[in-house]
Amino acid sequence: MENIAADKTTLCPSARPESEDSVVFGIISGTVAEPRVAYLKQPQPLTDELIAKANPITPAEIFRTAAPCATKACQHFDGQDCRLATRIIEKLPTVAEELPPCSIRRDCRWWQQEGKAACMRCPQVITDNYNASELAIKVAIPTAN
Numbered sequence: 001m002e003n004i005a006a007d008k009t010t011l012c013p014s015a016r017p018e019s020e021d022s023v024v025f026g027i028i029s030g031t032v033a034e035p036r037v038a039y040l041k042q043p044q045p046l047t048d049e050l051i052a053k054a055n056p057i058t059p060a061e062i063f064r065t066a067a068p069c070a071t072k073a074c075q076h077f078d079g080q081d082c083r084l085a086t087r088i089i090e091k092l093p094t095v096a097e098e099l100p101p102c103s104i105r106r107d108c109r110w111w112q113q114e115g116k117a118a119c120m121r122c123p124q125v126i127t128d129n130y131n132a133s134e135l136a137i138k139v140a141i142p143t144a145n
Contacts, residue, residue, distance in 0.1 A: 025064055
C-alpha cells in the first residue's frame with residue numbers, strides 16, 4: 001500500500017478532525033453569520049478530552065484542524081495541487097487585512113501553493129459550517145481532476 005501521507009511536513013489546513021495526526025490550530029469565533037478562525041499560538045493535538053468537550057457538536061464546528069496532506073487520497077488533490085486552495089483564492093473574498101498569526105503556515109499546503117492570497121481568505125474557512133453561504137458551499141465541492 002502506498003504511503004498516503006508521504007510528506008509529513010506538508011499540512012492540510014482543512015483536514016477533518018478524524019484525520020490521523022490531526023492538530024488543532026484554530027478555534028471558531030465570530031458570529032453565526034460571519035464565523036472566523038481565531039488562531040492558536042501553537043497547534044495542539046486533538047485529544048479525546050478536546051473531542052469530549054466539543055460534544056454534542058462536532059469538533060469541526062469549533063476547531064480548525066490540520067493533518068498531513070493526504071495528496072492522492074484527497075478528493076481535492078489533482079496530482080500536483082490542492083484544488084480547494086485554488087478555488088478559495090479564485091472565488092472567496094479576502095477577510096484579513098494582514099497575514100493571520102498562523103502557527104502552521106510554514107508547513108501549510110495552501111501557503112506553499114498559493115501564498116499570502118490563501119492566508120488572507122483562510123479565517124473564513126469553517127470545516128463543518130451548517131450556515132455556510134451558497135458561495136462557500138460551491139467552493140468546497142470537489143472539482144473533477
